[in-house]
Amino acid sequence: MIENKLLIISEDEAMKDQLRLILSEYKKVDAIQYEDLKTEIDRMAPDIVFLVQPKDDSSVEAVQFIQSLNPMTVVVFISLTQDFNLLRGVTRAGASDFFVFPDEMTLLNSKLDSIIQSAVDRKKSAEEIAASSQSFTRGRGQIYSFYSGKGGSGRTLIASTFAQTLKLESTAQVLLIDFNLQFGGVETYLSIESNRSLADLTPVINELNESHIRNVSERENHSKLEVLLSPKDAEVAESLPDEFISRLLRTCRRSYDFVIVDLPVHMNEATYTALEESDKIYYVLNLDTPSLQVLKQVEQLFKRLGVEMDERFELIVNGIGKDNELNVGDIKNFLSLPIEAKLNRDSKGLQPLINKGEPLRKEANEKKITQFAKDIRKWVLSKLG
C-alpha cells in the first residue's frame, strides 16, 4: 500500500481544523498557509492537495501552479461560494474535484475514499510506465547540494565526478550547476571552455522552461553531462534578480532526474536558497580538527537561519588515508550525523589528471579509473540500487 501525502492549503485556520478533522483517518496530513504555497509545495511534494478558496481571485492560478509543478498531484478544491465560473476555471486548470463548503462537507466525507484511491491509481500507473520503459519518473527530480564551511575540502571535484558518474552509469537526465558565482570551478575539472553561463537565463527567468536551460547549458565531452556554468563575475552574481535561484532550481527539478549543485563556502542568498531547495545536503568533511570545528559552526549557522538538517544533511568524508589526524571512527564518536560516503585520499591518481585538465571519468564501465573515481562509483551505484 502506498502511503499518500495529503496537504491542506488555506488562509483560514478554522477551515484547516475542519479539514484536519475530516482527514483524521490518514497519517500523513500537513497544512500550510495559502501565502506559503509557492515556496513550500515543491519540496513537500504532496500527492493530494486540499486547496481552500482564497479571499482574492487567485484560485485558478494556484491550481495551475500546483499542476505545473507536478501534473500527478490530485487537487481537491474547496470553494466557499457557489460560483459557476470559478468551478469551471479551477476544473480547467486541473482540479479533479470541487466541493462547496459548508453545504457539501458530508459529500466530501463520503467521497474521500475514492479520491484517495484515484491518487493511488495515478501514482501506480506512473510508476508502471516508468518501470516498463526503464526510465525515471519525470516531474520531480532530486536536488543534491555539495557544501562545506571549509574551502578546499573537495566539493567541486566530488560534485563534478558524482554528476559525471551518475550520467555514465544510468539513463537518468543529470544536470550539474556551478553556484560558485564569483569564481566558478567545475569548468576546470571538466575541461569545458565557454562564455555561456547560468546568468544568460536572466532575461527569461520569469517564463523559464527546459529548452532555455538546454540552450544555455554546456555538455561535458566524454559523458555528455549537462552543465550550467558560473558567470565567474561578482557583479553579475549580485545583479541576478530576486527569486532567480529558486525559479532556476524548480524548473531544473521538473526537467531532470538529478540536479547536482556545487556550492561555495560563502553563505549568501544564492547558497541559502539552494540549501533550502535541496533534497540532500552533502557536507564534505576532511579528517582534521579544524574541519570538525567549522562543521560545528555550520550546524549553529543552519539552526539560526532555519535550514532544516534532519533527514537531508549527510557527511561525505573525503581524503581518508593512513596519516590523518582523525579517522572515520572518531567522526562517528564525535558526531551524530550520518555518513553517506567515504572517499580515500588519492593524490597520485588525481594529480596528473587535474594537471592536464582531464575529467576523472570518460566512459561507462571503465576499468582503468582512479581510486577516487572508484569510490564515487561505488557510492553512486548504491544510490541507484
Ligand SMILES: Nc1ncnc2c1ncn2[C@@H]1O[C@H](COP(=O)(O)OP(=O)(O)OP(=O)(O)O)[C@@H](O)[C@H]1O
Ligand atoms: N580524495 C582526494 N585525494 C586527493 N586529493 C584530493 C582529494 N579530494 C580533493 N583533493 C584535492 O583538493 C583540491 C581541491 O578540491 P576542490 O577544488 O574540489 O575543493 P573545493 O572544496 O571545491 O574548494 P574551493 O573552496 O576552492 O571551492 C583538488 O584539486 C585536489 O587536488
Ligand SMILES: [Mg+2]
Ligand atoms: Mg569548489
